[in-house]
Amino acid sequence: MKDTTDRPLHPRTRAVHAGTRRSQYGEVSEAMFLTQGFVYETAEAAEARFVEAARDEFIYARYGNPTVAMFEDRIAAIEGTETAFATASGMAAVNGALVSMLRAGDHVVAGRALFGSCLYILDEILPRYGVEVMLVDGTDLAAWEGAIRAGTKAVFFESVSNPALEIVDIEAVAKLAHAVGATVIVDNVFATPTFSRAVEQGADVVVYSTTKHVDGQGRCLGGVICGTEAFVRKVAEPYLKHTGGAMSPFNAWVMLKGLEHMDLRVRAQADAALHLAEALEGHPKLARVLHPFLASHPQGALARRQMDGGGTVLSLDLAGGKAAAFRFLNALRIVTISNNLGDAKSIATHPATTTHQRLPDAQKAQLGITPGLVRLSVGLEDANDLLADLRGALDAA
Numbered sequence: 535m536k537d538t539t540d541r542p543l544h545p546r547t548r549a550v551h552a553g554t555r556r557s558q559y560g561e562v563s564e565a566m567f568l569t570q571g572f573v574y575e576t577a578e579a580a581e582a583r584f585v586e587a588a589r590d591e592f593i594y595a596r597y598g599n600p601t602v603a604m605f606e607d608r609i610a611a612i613e614g615t616e617t618a619f620a621t622a623s624g625m626a627a628v629n630g631a632l633v634s635m636l637r638a639g640d641h642v643v644a645g646r647a648l649f650g651s652c653l654y655i656l657d658e659i660l661p662r663y664g665v666e667v668m669l670v671d672g673t674d675l676a677a678w679e680g681a682i683r684a685g686t687k688a689v690f691f692e693s694v695s696n697p698a699l700e701i702v703d704i705e706a707v708a709k710l711a712h713a714v715g716a717t718v719i720v721d722n723v724f725a726t727p728t729f730s731r732a733v734e735q736g737a738d739v740v741v742y743s744t745t746k747h748v749d750g751q752g753r754c755l756g757g758v759i760c761g762t763e764a765f766v767r768k769v770a771e772p773y774l775k776h777t778g779g780a781m782s783p784f785n786a787w788v789m790l791k792g793l794e795h796m797d798l799r800v801r802a803q804a805d806a807a808l809h810l811a812e813a814l815e816g817h818p819k820l821a822r823v824l825h826p827f828l829a830s831h832p833q834g835a836l837a838r839r840q841m842d843g844g845g846t847v848l849s850l851d852l853a854g855g856k857a858a859a860f861r862f863l864n865a866l867r868i869v870t871i872s873n874n875l876g877d878a879k880s881i882a883t884h885p886a887t888t889t890h891q892r893l894p895d896a897q898k899a900q901l902g903i904t905p906g907l908v909r910l911s912v913g914l915e916d917a918n919d920l921l922a923d924l925r926g927a928l929d930a931a
């Protein structure tokens with residue numbers, strides 16, 4: 535999208551206008567095309583569409599739908615990729631991006647600090663089909679260099695890890711991967727589309743769980759694969775459209791409208807997150823406070839080089855372990871105990887007993903998931919109210 539002087543538009547403008555497809559009624563707010571099928575003028579037209587459908591010719595909602603296409607084109611315009619495919623959930627996007635491009639005998643290298651279900655795909659599912667997966671410490675460039683080899687097909691990592699908030703150097707890892715012709719797939723949820731420039735930094739494919747910041751109000755599941763026409767339309771789409779990973783038109787409409795104000799929400803939430811992290815650091819009940827933009831973050835310089843904001847999540851490590859973490863969680867009045875993130879409502883999660891419960895203790899320790907660790911997704915409430923709530927709950931811990 536360009537303006538009248540042919541200047542490319544800023545992401546915030548694209549977030550409001552890109553991808554819009556108006557019907558014959560000229561509606562202002564994007565229409566929700568709640569239809570799974572489409573009619574053809576003639577039998578010949580149906581035949582032609584099944585031979586080759588243009589981007590705006592639809593057959594069946596598992597393949598594509600106008601509302602879903604609006605969402606795909608809008609997020610691709612924000613992300614700076616040629617195109618995107620929207621999926622039923624973030625996990626359908628991760629699974630679709632990986633499985634669609636891999637086959638038995640392929641070699642994959644991944645950062646080991648992963649969202650539980652991502653780890654399940656890499657650790658349990660892919661090896662079942664003969665894909666060799668090596669997991670490395672994502673913060674250790676020497677480990678990436680040692681694992682990536684001639685013939686490595688894909689490299690996968692979360693640019694900011696959950697819940698320890700470690701940063702992977704996208705540019706450096708992409709350079710190693712591209713030297714052997716591997717595709718770099720980045721799960722970019724914690725970095726957010728607002729703050730990340732992953733594609734500029736070398737990511738070939740960026741996946742999001744749009745359940746998080748894109749919806750932003752905890753309503754719908756969704757995901758998206760952003761990348762080149764060659765990857766998204768020729769590799770990922772055939773796999774996803776035949777295996778049923780499509781996003782529903784209703785969810786796409788919620789996500790599409792969510793994109794219009796995502797930038798405002800994410801910036802406000804990230805400002806509050808950093809404010810809370812700074813205000814709580816050094817509290818006697820806390821062993822550690824983690825946030826990518828805290829001066830004390832071991833990779834703070836890399837985080838600031840790689841992202842325009844530190845994200846909406848911080849982690850608090852209570853010195854008193856699990857018992858203190860539970861007392862803290864149970865004393866919160868505004869912040870709710872749940873497991874989503876990026877929501878307008880602030881949410882606290884105890885990863886060791888919920889999202890990462892499945893992991894053996896040694897693996898938890900390796901990923902920095904201590905018994906006292908609480909992940910805090912900062913919402914849109916007044917930051918002073920949140921700070922008072924957190925301080926009060928720390929007193930109770």
Ligand SMILES: *Cc1c(COP(=O)(O)O)cnc(C)c1O
Binds near residue numbers: 626743746757
């Ligand atoms: C939530 C999340 C996912 C999975 O997304 P769903 O929409 O729940 O399927 C994948 N990766 C990361 C980093 C996430 O936070």
